[in-house]
Amino acid sequence: MLRLSNDDVARLFEEIADLLEIDDASPFRVRAYRTAASTLRGLGREARDMVAAGEPLTDLPGIGKDLAGKITEALSTGRIDALETLHRDVPPSLEALLRIPGLGPKRVRALYQQLGVENLDDLRAAAAAGRVRSLHGFGKKTEQRVLDQLAAQREKKHRIPRHEATPQARDLERRLRDIPGVEQVVIAGSFRRGRDTVGDLDVLVTAASTDLVMARFTGLPAVLEVTARGTTRASVLLRSGLQVDLRLVPPESFGAALHYFTGSKAHNVRVRRLGQQHGLKVNEYGVFRGGERVAGDTEESVFSAVGLPFITPELREDQGEIEAAQQNRLPRLIERGDLRGDLHAHTTASDGRASLRAMAEAARAAGLEYLAITDHAADQGGPRPMDARRLREQGEAIDRLNEELHGITLLKGVEVDIREDGSLVLPETVLARLDVVIASVHNATSLPRRQQTERLMRAMDHPSVTLLGHPGGRFRPEREGYAVDMERVLRHARECGCFVELDSQPRRLDLNETYCRLARERGVLVAIDSDSHDRRDFANLDGGVLHARRGWLEAVDVLNTRPLHELRRLLRRTH
């Protein structure tokens, strides 16, 4: 059996969907492939493991007999015959054309069939020669737009990290609120759903006068270019490269519009379909029975109209939240205030930029009751790695500080490197004296999957290890994570009484959302840590909690929501 991951199969399905669309197939058939791809991506476990365990893939939502067969085919042969067949009609290079804004399947099809355009170079040549404008449905403006987009393509940014978009979002909010007549301003879209990357900002505004809002919005100093402007919708490109879509709705439609523009698209489709089953039409202006408006001033009213309790934005991905809501089994998601401590922080003893005392006081100011000091222990790299002597000295300093400080307790810890063979750089005798031992990978990040997996499992076998640090190895933008069988890692963590970390640094946010959810299902507690290197870094915890919410975590699933005495009990591994 080949080692195809769910992502690999999802990519094949998305390619099929793209090519089918260009081939003018039924839009519903196309959607089936996209839905299946999305299901696979959010599954949390590998389809090949389900197949190996004899569990039918048709149990998965949106996957019937045919697609189950294609998944199995892909897993065993690495290819899908139907896709190869499709390639005979539609060259795979046409997929790239779909990524050009303004070009959809119909136009790409026309370009291919009538001009023989098969790739971006062909397209550039055809547009430059003025041949594109001659096609039916195309014109001079479309041709120019294509040329502009091709030129801009190289420097085009895709999704940006949430923390880069946040200041721009807040600034935008403030400026829009200042416009006379504006009542409510909310940044909706994936930003409101708490995604850790942002493709654009969707801003919802309710206001008395529409013209003034549109004029002021498109005239903001941060605006580089206005790409669309109507009476209820406008799109602009900011100088920063961020795109902003503004939607204007009457105040009575606020709830329906907020729900609609928060998405996700897949979630919305499900809610509208539920509406249909209740004889209702759901759109951004409200919920309607015939011509009568029956709900829509609040989001709660929209959910209620289709028979659902309120679903918090972080869960609206059509990854099971609708079903959970119907069965009244929505999680009570963790909140920042539930965190009582932080188990991962550095000081000037290793690569941190603040002293023990400064970090302790900053943690207290961040509302925490305890903080584990976990400076680095490594074979090489980084300044002054911790060893037995330095850990003992730091421990004594912590004891003295704990006597002096009120409202915060420091715990003794270390972040110890995992060697390539799964051994740790400090001996068990040294680790055993500490309260918190985080075992982390900081080198050899591109080991083969099996080797990386077993490396992590061996590290957890050391009886003093309490926590596997940033287990997936994500480090953006360089790495989305290393090859690792997280399901196996989590099962092992459960068996040996080890916990896993959600490192809240914006570049990490690791465990990822899918694996947070899997950890919860497998009964492995997650520690939401700041990995602070400076006093300000405790603010990372906000992002960590948001991320955990998207991973369906409740306070009870999170190790550091426990009061100190309970935490101490949990940290003593009995295996």
Next chain:
DNA sequence: GCCGTTTTCGGCCCGACTGTTTTCAGTCG
């Protein structure tokens, strides 16, 4: 291609904006 409180066929979410039309298709979210 999937799915079932309209169940094994006949549906499948809904509206805004643009550019190219001359009443609307294509694209986007």
